[in-house]
Amino acid sequence: MIEAIILAAGESKRMGRPKPLLHIGGKPALALIVDTLKEAGISNIHAVIGHKAQKIIGETDIDVDFVFNENYKQGQFSSLKKGVASLSKECTAAIVCLVDQPHIHSNWVRLLVKEKSKNGSWIIRLKFGGKSGHPLLISKELFQEIITMPSKATAKDLMKKYNDQTEFIESGSDGILYDADTPADFEFIKRYMTMRASEGFPPDA
Numbered sequence: 001m002i003e004a005i006i007l008a009a010g011e012s013k014r015m016g017r018p019k020p021l022l023h024i025g026g027k028p029a030l031a032l033i034v035d036t037l038k039e040a041g042i043s044n045i046h047a048v049i050g051h052k053a054q055k056i057i058g059e060t061d062i063d064v065d066f067v068f069n070e071n072y073k074q075g076q077f078s079s080l081k082k083g084v085a086s087l088s089k090e091c092t093a094a095i096v097c098l099v100d101q102p103h104i105h106s107n108w109v110r111l112l113v114k115e116k117s118k119n120g121s122w123i124i125r126l127k128f129g130g131k132s133g134h135p136l137l138i139s140k141e142l143f144q145e146i147i148t149m150p151s152k153a154t155a156k157d158l159m160k161k162y163n164d165q166t167e168f169i170e171s172g173s174d175g176i177l178y179d180a181d182t183p184a185d186f187e188f189i190k191r192y193m194t195m196r197a198s199e200g201f202p203p204d205a
Helices: 029-039 053-060 076-085 106-118 140-148 155-161 183-198
Strands: 002-008 045-049 065-068 093-098 123-128 131-139 166-170
Touching: 002 029, 002 076, 002 106, 029 045, 029 053, 029 093, 029 106, 045 053, 045 076, 053 065, 065 076, 076 093, 076 140, 076 155, 093 106, 106 123, 106 131, 106 166, 131 140, 140 155
Parallel strands: 002 045, 002 093, 045 065, 123 166
Antiparallel strands: 093 131, 123 131
């Protein structure tokens, strides 16, 4: 069974307000990502939260497994460790999403799941124009190692170590490269989503 982890515990310092609660079309970013994952057929979803945790739980109104990361100030990898530790025993791979990407498309998730069914790579990443982006898929073979990695480790350390076990697949969309770190980024993503909707989502089909 493939499950999903949404990393949403950070302080959103550059944004100036909690990213999970940024609204697009009347919905919080975190809820949009959950909707997309469910549309792609992922029902077991773990949202890792930390900063403003109770506010996020209270204002998102979503059916997920909320995982509290008390070490969120240590960085994003600390949230990945918590998310992986929360996965069920039946989980064979995890789709890892960033709350920075409220524009995530269900077809990106389906591409990862489809590729996992075809090969045994431990990491599957989407790419566009020679650059890799998110979301990505991590197989169960790496779960225990991630949980036991030191707190100062980063996702880049993991990617570098297992580069020979990583499969890169073409996404067909530049959207995988975008994330909302700043208010300007967020405004760009809102325009991107409006454009994509008006075109019937062909870039991501």
